[in-house]
Amino acid sequence: MSANTAQSASAAYDGLRALFGDRFSTAAAVREHHGRAETFFPAMLPDAVIFPHSTEEVAAAVRHCAAHAIPIVPYGVGTSLEGNFLAAQGGVCVDLSQMQRLLRVSEEDLDCTVEAGVTRKQLNEELRHTGLFFPIDPGADATLGGMAATRASGTNAVRYGTMRQNVLGLTVVLPDGRIIRTGSRARKSAAGYDLSGLFIGSEGTLGIITEVTLRLYGQPEAISSGVCEFATLRGAVDTVIQTIQMGIPVARIELVDELQIRAVNRYSKTDLAECPTLFLEFHGTPAGVAEQSTQFGEIAAAHGGGGFRWTTNTEERTALWDARHKAYYADLALKPGGTALSTDVCVPISSLCDCITETRAAVDASGIIGPIVGHVGDGNFHVVMVFDPDSADEVARAKALSERIVELALAHGGTCTGEHGIGIGKKGYLIAEHGEDAVDLMRAIKRAIDPAGIMNPGKIFDL
Amino acid sequence: MSANTAQSASAAYDGLRALFGDRFSTAAAVREHHGRAETFFPAMLPDAVIFPHSTEEVAAAVRHCAAHAIPIVPYGVGTSLEGNFLAAQGGVCVDLSQMQRLLRVSEEDLDCTVEAGVTRKQLNEELRHTGLFFPIDPGADATLGGMAATRASGTNAVRYGTMRQNVLGLTVVLPDGRIIRTGSRARKSAAGYDLSGLFIGSEGTLGIITEVTLRLYGQPEAISSGVCEFATLRGAVDTVIQTIQMGIPVARIELVDELQIRAVNRYSKTDLAECPTLFLEFHGTPAGVAEQSTQFGEIAAAHGGGGFRWTTNTEERTALWDARHKAYYADLALKPGGTALSTDVCVPISSLCDCITETRAAVDASGIIGPIVGHVGDGNFHVVMVFDPDSADEVARAKALSERIVELALAHGGTCTGEHGIGIGKKGYLIAEHGEDAVDLMRAIKRAIDPAGIMNPGKIFDL
Numbered sequence: 023m024s025a026n027t028a029q030s031a032s033a034a035y036d037g038l039r040a041l042f043g044d045r046f047s048t049a050a051a052v053r054e055h056h057g058r059a060e061t062f063f064p065a066m067l068p069d070a071v072i073f074p075h076s077t078e079e080v081a082a083a084v085r086h087c088a089a090h091a092i093p094i095v096p097y098g099v100g101t102s103l104e105g106n107f108l109a110a111q112g113g114v115c116v117d118l119s120q121m122q123r124l125l126r127v128s129e130e131d132l133d134c135t136v137e138a139g140v141t142r143k144q145l146n147e148e149l150r151h152t153g154l155f156f157p158i159d160p161g162a163d164a165t166l167g168g169m170a171a172t173r174a175s176g177t178n179a180v181r182y183g184t185m186r187q188n189v190l191g192l193t194v195v196l197p198d199g200r201i202i203r204t205g206s207r208a209r210k211s212a213a214g215y216d217l218s219g220l221f222i223g224s225e226g227t228l229g230i231i232t233e234v235t236l237r238l239y240g241q242p243e244a245i246s247s248g249v250c251e252f253a254t255l256r257g258a259v260d261t262v263i264q265t266i267q268m269g270i271p272v273a274r275i276e277l278v279d280e281l282q283i284r285a286v287n288r289y290s291k292t293d294l295a296e297c298p299t300l301f302l303e304f305h306g307t308p309a310g311v312a313e314q315s316t317q318f319g320e321i322a323a324a325h326g327g328g329g330f331r332w333t334t335n336t337e338e339r340t341a342l343w344d345a346r347h348k349a350y351y352a353d354l355a356l357k358p359g360g361t362a363l364s365t366d367v368c369v370p371i372s373s374l375c376d377c378i379t380e381t382r383a384a385v386d387a388s389g390i391i392g393p394i395v396g397h398v399g400d401g402n403f404h405v406v407m408v409f410d411p412d413s414a415d416e417v418a419r420a421k422a423l424s425e426r427i428v429e430l431a432l433a434h435g436g437t438c439t440g441e442h443g444i445g446i447g448k449k450g451y452l453i454a455e456h457g458e459d460a461v462d463l464m465r466a467i468k469r470a471i472d473p474a475g476i477m478n479p480g481k482i483f484d485l
Numbered sequence: 486m487s488a489n490t491a492q493s494a495s496a497a498y499d500g501l502r503a504l505f506g507d508r509f510s511t512a513a514a515v516r517e518h519h520g521r522a523e524t525f526f527p528a529m530l531p532d533a534v535i536f537p538h539s540t541e542e543v544a545a546a547v548r549h550c551a552a553h554a555i556p557i558v559p560y561g562v563g564t565s566l567e568g569n570f571l572a573a574q575g576g577v578c579v580d581l582s583q584m585q586r587l588l589r590v591s592e593e594d595l596d597c598t599v600e601a602g603v604t605r606k607q608l609n610e611e612l613r614h615t616g617l618f619f620p621i622d623p624g625a626d627a628t629l630g631g632m633a634a635t636r637a638s639g640t641n642a643v644r645y646g647t648m649r650q651n652v653l654g655l656t657v658v659l660p661d662g663r664i665i666r667t668g669s670r671a672r673k674s675a676a677g678y679d680l681s682g683l684f685i686g687s688e689g690t691l692g693i694i695t696e697v698t699l700r701l702y703g704q705p706e707a708i709s710s711g712v713c714e715f716a717t718l719r720g721a722v723d724t725v726i727q728t729i730q731m732g733i734p735v736a737r738i739e740l741v742d743e744l745q746i747r748a749v750n751r752y753s754k755t756d757l758a759e760c761p762t763l764f765l766e767f768h769g770t771p772a773g774v775a776e777q778s779t780q781f782g783e784i785a786a787a788h789g790g791g792g793f794r795w796t797t798n799t800e801e802r803t804a805l806w807d808a809r810h811k812a813y814y815a816d817l818a819l820k821p822g823g824t825a826l827s828t829d830v831c832v833p834i835s836s837l838c839d840c841i842t843e844t845r846a847a848v849d850a851s852g853i854i855g856p857i858v859g860h861v862g863d864g865n866f867h868v869v870m871v872f873d874p875d876s877a878d879e880v881a882r883a884k885a886l887s888e889r890i891v892e893l894a895l896a897h898g899g900t901c902t903g904e905h906g907i908g909i910g911k912k913g914y915l916i917a918e919h920g921e922d923a924v925d926l927m928r929a930i931k932r933a934i935d936p937a938g939i940m941n942p943g944k945i946f947d948l
Contacts, residue, residue, distance in 0.1 A: 170625075310773065452677050
């Protein structure tokens with residue numbers, strides 16, 4: 023906090039302390055925990071952290087901060103990857119992780135409402151007895167408020183969509199402390215501006231999401247998983263393209279490249295063929311998943327896919343996905359003491375093969391270790407750059423590589439971020455992708471909703 | 486136009502005439518055509534109509550109007566139902582129907598970009614040879630720009646979603662004449678605010694949509710259609726609920742009530758059983774549609790559904806849907822000289838049966854003729870109110886009935902409009918549905934993007 027606002031801020035903190043008691047903290051360890059992300063960015067600590075238990079408490083805190091012009095940073099469990107929750111201008115971190123109630127489930131309507139701090143694993147655990155599930159799986163056990171705020175998706179967006187398609191409504195505390203409810207429990211509505219859509223992906227810059235109403239799905243009657251190895255990257259990617267074009271409703275279709283398989287073999291002592299590999303999952307009736315698997319197998323065979331094997335057995339499925347799920351740790355192990363950062367581009371599927379091939383060449387030319395894994399059914403793929411964070415040279419090369427990968431994706435008509443968001447580091451790419459006028463429009467919306475600029479300042483774009 | 490702006494307006498019109506030549510008109514017949522809708526509302530004529538041929542021409546016109554503070558009303562082919570295109574404050578109607586080019590199709594990416602004036606039937610005609618199709622079908626042969634602007638949907642949203650889920654990006658002329666492109670051809674993106682989502686459903690109040698990038702789908706390998714008759718409305722609706730809950734991917738599931746069937750029989754000289762009826766369509770592989778039909782048949786039988794018959798034959802399918810498609814004309818014929826207006830509520834599916842039952846009772850109590858048809862898989866249904874527009878009493882009763890139906894839907898957690906939009910007539914309901922604070926937020930966004938208030942004034946909310 024700057025010196026000239028210290029007195030005002032101090033008054034605000036006294037007020038927050040009075041409101042939150044021992045759920046208000048300025049302890050160094052707590053501030054550290056909320057101000058560090060595994061990114062290129064240095065730590066940016068909040069001046070205080072509060073742990074509200076209700077929308078009304080969040081609103082009271084926001085009114086307090088608004089009155090004292092104190093920046094506010096919403097925080098879930100800190101799994102976002104673009105510095106989205108770093109306190110760029112200090113202020114108060116609103117940690118929503120103690121708002122953990124599943125408020126209602128409607129088995130008839132296939133929907134539920136959760137407080138923002140409920141994590142996706144907690145939700146699915148609580149839903150287990152209902153026969154329903156929430157499909158979005160970004161890997162980390164993120165909070166659903168955070169997932170909405172960053173427009174998260176993950177492995178099975180190819181079938182179920184992203185948070186954009188799966189949020190029916192939100193409760194939001196606006197920057198002046200007013201509470202609104204957006205959307206409706208109706209499955210569709212043409213009533214006014216799509217405020218839910220505006221807050222989904224706004225990364226906390228327009229308000230604090232405190233409750234989320236979500237679509238749910240019946241647990242599939244049958245799930246089959248498969249693994250298929252390819253002689254070439256092109257064969258694997260062309261198989262994906264044709265699978266999508268044929269309309270086969272794959273639930274997951276993940277590309278894991280040769281280098282990634284090698285990393286997994288080394289880390290997990292497995293003996294997978296070290297070649298481009300697709301991991302798949304099919305959801306449906308027993309007859310449906312068998313038909314999907316067969317159709318997929320025919321496409322794969324026509325593109326040099328070998329050794330396709332699939333199973334509906336739960337334990338075998340779990341074992342099979344292990345390689346995919348351990349990718350991050352396997353990558354970290356490629357370079358002891360290294361850090362692993364993920365790029366996140368997404369391109370039209372017709373460009374996927376060219377873009378991945380060009381990206382692979384750029385990674386190899388950079389000298390940075392970079393396995394590729396991807397939610398390729400959406401055209402989304404990640405290069406997990408593994409490098410020494412203490413080496414200025416490696417950091418510089420990783421940054422340059424990251425930029426180059428985004429340039430390639432934009433040249434292919436893609437986006438700089440399929441699912442991680444803009445945060446701090448991609449603000450320049452946002453302009454490159456959408457143009458100054460479109461980003462200006464975003465700024466105009468921001469100023470209209472948060473004229474004082476207190477909500478998660480410094481994110482998405484500069485004002 | 487008011488007298489005190491007449492001189493300024495006249496100068497603007499001279500400028501527009503210079504820009505558009507014979508594509509600028511102030512002819513009474515042209516103004517009439519663009520200022521009348523089949524609604525409760527009186528005619529509201531624009532002062533002039535222009536017919537641009539490109540985004541750049543639209544931008545030039547908008548810059549001109551902005552400089553002269555002349556209201557601008559975008560217009561497609563005038564099929565919207567809530568007075569959305571009425572020139573409430575006069576001004577210039579921008580008729581986009583001559584922007585009819587299919588700009589690109591990507592068979593590999595399953596997407597295309599069209600100019601705003603392309604209609605959905607034109608698009609599907611032009612796509613025929615590609616094996617792809619665009620599914621959204623609001624009934625009328627609306628323009629895709631208009632469908633985006635009103636967040637349209639229709640019979641097969643239950644499977645394919647609404648315009649919200651099927652627009653990948655937009656070209657928009659902002660109220661100051663700047664041109665922006667929103668979204669991306671990537672299937673998903675977390676890059677900044679969802680501007681596409683903001684313009685979809687904004688009813689021309691934030692800018693003019695001039696190009697739309699759309700998701701396309703492979704034409705289903707097999708289509709089967711079915712009709713199923715029920716002894717009771719509850720049996721039909723419970724069948725819908727269970728079909729959705731089971732996750733059967735119906736492409737269409739339409740309820741047509743007893744009165745509607747009677748109207749069709751009278752109009753089309755058919756001999757359908759006069760009882761609550763479901764019309765269905767299944768899309769998939771031959772094995773898939775057979776499985777879906779069988780599963781549905783079992784659910785229907787358990788709820789008193791009888792005489793379920795389904796066919797994959799194209800001619801039989803067409804004949805079967807005829808009754809549903811002719812509903813509006815059949816309804817009009819119920820009252821010679823009458824007009825037919827449609828309500829548009831949408832409720833959570835668990836409330837569908839109660840809400841339809843209460844609505845049926847309200848219609849009967851009103852004395853207004855009102856068959857019910859509905860996209861019930863989404864919880865969306867229409868009462869087609871047929872009444873004498875020249876009878877003040879009938880008009881008053883129809884208005885009161887319309888209000889009552891919305892009240893019932895809102896009490897069930899629903900929305901006042903599933904797919905028609907707010908337009909002029911539902912502004913009060915918007916506040917009832919979302920609350921003053923949420924509507925205030927919409928107003929703040931409107932003021933930020935269109936500070937002069939020239940874009941389609943008087944729609945969605947009052948400023």
